Amino acid sequence: xxxxxxxxxxxxxxxxxxxxxxxxxxxRELSASLGLVKSGIYKHxxxxxxxxxxxxxxxxxxxxxxxxxxxHLPPVPDSSEEFVAMTMRMAxxxxxxxxxxxxxxxxxxEQFRDDRARELATKHFLTGLTEMFTPIFAGMMDKGLIRRxxxxxxxxxxxxxxxxxxxxxxxxxxxxxxxxxxxxxxSRHFIAAYEVR
Amino acid sequence: xxxxxxxxxxxxxxxxxxxxxxxxxxxRELSASLGLVKSGIYKHxxxxxxxxxxxxxxxxxxxxxxxxxxxHLPPVPDSSEEFVAMTMRMAxxxxxxxxxxxxxxxxxxEQFRDDRARELATKHFLTGLTEMFTPIFAGMMDKGLIRRxxxxxxxxxxxxxxxxxxxxxxxxxxxxxxxxxxxxxxSRHFIAAYEVR
DNA sequence: AAAATAAGTGACCCTTCGTTCACTTATTAT
DNA sequence: ATAATAAGTGAACGAAGGGTCACTTATTTT
Numbered sequence: 001x002x003x004x005x006x007x008x009x010x011x012x013x014x015x016x017x018x019x020x021x022x023x024x025x026x027x028r029e030l031s032a033s034l035g036l037v038k039s040g041i042y043k044h045x046x047x048x049x050x051x052x053x054x055x056x057x058x059x060x061x062x063x064x065x066x067x068x069x070x071x072h073l074p075p076v077p078d079s080s081e082e083f084v085a086m087t088m089r090m091a092x093x094x095x096x097x098x099x100x101x102x103x104x105x106x107x108x109x110e111q112f113r114d115d116r117a118r119e120l121a122t123k124h125f126l127t128g129l130t131e132m133f134t135p136i137f138a139g140m141m142d143k144g145l146i147r148r149x150x151x152x153x154x155x156x157x158x159x160x161x162x163x164x165x166x167x168x169x170x171x172x173x174x175x176x177x178x179x180x181x182x183x184x185x186x187s188r189h190f191i192a193a194y195e196v197r
Numbered sequence: 198x199x200x201x202x203x204x205x206x207x208x209x210x211x212x213x214x215x216x217x218x219x220x221x222x223x224x225r226e227l228s229a230s231l232g233l234v235k236s237g238i239y240k241h242x243x244x245x246x247x248x249x250x251x252x253x254x255x256x257x258x259x260x261x262x263x264x265x266x267x268x269h270l271p272p273v274p275d276s277s278e279e280f281v282a283m284t285m286r287m288a289x290x291x292x293x294x295x296x297x298x299x300x301x302x303x304x305x306x307e308q309f310r311d312d313r314a315r316e317l318a319t320k321h322f323l324t325g326l327t328e329m330f331t332p333i334f335a336g337m338m339d340k341g342l343i344r345r346x347x348x349x350x351x352x353x354x355x356x357x358x359x360x361x362x363x364x365x366x367x368x369x370x371x372x373x374x375x376x377x378x379x380x381x382x383x384s385r386h387f388i389a390a391y392e393v394r
Numbered sequence: 395a396a397a398a399t400a401a402g403t404g405a406c407c408c409t410t411c412g413t414t415c416a417c418t419t420a421t422t423a424t
Numbered sequence: 425a426t427a428a429t430a431a432g433t434g435a436a437c438g439a440a441g442g443g444t445c446a447c448t449t450a451t452t453t454t
Contacts, residue, residue, distance in 0.1 A: 003452050005431080013254055019309065023220040027412060039414080047413065109306060110217065111368050118368055126361055155388050156379075161359035164323055171308050182353075189350050193390060236403050236444080245399075245442065368425060 001035035008034055010058055017100035020107040022052055056116050059103050063120060063152045067128055076139030078189045083140065087187045088180075091162060095169045095176060104170055112138050125167075146194040154194065161186055205231055207255055210248050215302035217247055219310070253313050256300050260317060264325055273336030277388045280337065285377075285385045290343060292366045292373060301367055322364075326356035343391040351391065358383055374377045 010032050016025040027048055028154075031038040045051045066072065069177070077083040094100050107121040133155035141145045146154075165179040209230050214224040224245055228235040242248045263269065271287070274280040291297050304318040330352035337343045343351075361378040362383075 020218060021218060021306070021310075023218060026410075028410090036431090037433055039434075042413070043263075043431055046413095047422090063231060065315075107307060109218070109309070112302060112306070113221075121368060122365060126365055150386070153383065157354070157358055157383065157387065160361040161354055164357040168319060168323055171318060186350065186354060189347070190354065224440085224443085233401090235442085236404075238441070240401055243443095252422055 002152060005034070005036075009044055009051060011038075013055050014059075014102045014106065016050070017055065017109070018105035020126070022113070033100070041192060044135065052114075055106075056114070056120070059106070060120055062099070063123065063128075067132065070135075070137050073132060073135060076143065077137055077142070077145075080145065080188075081147075081190055084135075084184065084187045087162070088184060091166070091180065091183050094178070095166055095180070101170060104166075107169075108170070125163055129163055130155045133159050143195060146191070147196055149194065158187075158190055201301060202231070202233075203251075206238060206241055207237060207252050208285075210252050211256075211296070211299045211303065214249075214252065214306070215299035218306040219245075236354065249311075250348070252303075253311070253317070256303070257313065257317055259296070260320065260325075264329065267332075270329060270332060273333055273340065274342075275340070277342065277385075277392060280333075280388055281381065281384045282361070288363065288380050292363055292377065298367060301363075305364075305367070322360055323357070326360055329350045332357050341393060343388070344393055346391065355384075355387055 003009040012030055016030055025048075026039045027041055030051075031041050034041075041051075045054065074086050077086055084141070102180070104124055105126055107117050110117040112114075112118070130152065136150045137146065137149075137151040137154045137158070141148050141151065162183050165183050169176045169179050206227075210228070213227055213230070222245075224238055225235045227248075228238045229240075238248075242251065255278065256259055271283050274283055301321055304314050306312040308318040309315070327349065331349045334346075334348040334351045334355070338345050338348060349364055359380050362380050366373045366376050
């Protein structure tokens with residue numbers, strides 16, 4: 001009936017931690033949301049903290065699988081339109097994928113309490129995106145689509161505003177449509193500023 | 198001996214909430230940090246939540262005083278160097294001012310739990326900076342320092358990366374020096390890209 | 395100086411929390 | 425089929441949480 005209970009517990013923990021934080025979450029509610037009684041959880045994890053650590057393991061592994069390896073990099077676009085389209089695909093995914101949204105929220109809430117969360121937060125919010133776009137900008141320079149410049153600086157200048165709007169969506173979901181439009185507008189503005197004319 | 202105890206409680210609450218979050222903070226510790234016993238706090242605030250609300254009132258008022266009014270806007274710079282220098286002054290202040298740092302941390306931790314925190318977080322992290330820099334860029338366009346463009350878009354594109362680095366300082370203080378250098382480099386890069394040559 | 399009010403104390407209350415344990419019910423291995 | 429193991433239950437525990445209250449000590453007010 002449940003070998004996957006362990007995983008279901010992590011999913012429920014991700015859900016609750018992302019809404020109420022680690023301290024604000026209690027084991028009774030967490031168990032109840034899985035349809036079992038509180039003591040049942042302790043057959044799978046020895047403590048609340050163990051759940052937290054397992055969840056972090058999962059988030060770290062998930063990040064590595066999904067964004068860590070170079071083969072997951074999107075191809076270098078061939079035009080400004082393609083570049084904007086690629087950005088919008090990625091932005092929509094990261095804004096609407098529930099698992100990723102919850103992960104960002106958890107990292108936001110626990111970044112000051114847990115060192116691994118701190119580290120992963122910086123990847124999610126800052127360095128990961130920059131590292132992802134640096135080779136893309138480098139490739140676009142090689143293709144003569146944009147002016148030659150420091151690709152890492154461009155990647156930072158490009159991804160940080162998008163990241164800020166993603167945060168806005170996490171914080172105020174009702175502004176999502178607006179934020180997506182803004183990402184589009186910013187993206188076009190950015191590429192126009194660096195385009196070779 | 199203490200009419201200002203009410204204010205001292207708020208200061209201690211800001212400190213503890215910014216480190217451990219609202220849920221993670223307990224009244225006993227909070228009182229102890231002020232050298233009084235837990236029941237003493239209830240002579241000044243009727244509940245933990247009342248402290249939280251008063252703290253939010255304070256943060257909102259403080260923000261209004263400090264960043265809300267147009268007369269606190271820095272003057273439009275006369276050169277790129279001056280522009281960068283102004284940015285660095287502001288960045289250093291916001292990164293090193295303890296009260297502001299703690300406020301940002303609290304807002305980060307409680308933004309999903311409290312609507313007023315949510316709203317103030319968006320101001321602190323996104324719209325406030327953009328609104329502050331929009332007239333500056335408009336002014337610089339008028340002075341012919343930078344190309345004519347949408348000043349609000351420039352303000353957003355300029356402040357969001359800086360905001361991201363400020364967040365990095367909050368999260369990983371040991372990276373502060375690095376982040377400040379990066380703000381400087383980004384600032385110069387940005388102005389160079391829009392400068393009228 | 396006396397009365398009234400505010401600030402601070404310490405013991406206590408109730409609730410919630412994480413965790414344990416003896417037990418029953420499924421599931422798997424032999 | 426039976427033994428062994430895993431999964432799930434429900435009552436209970438101690439610790440820690442927020443909050444109250446009768447009381448003492450300072451500080452104001454008159």
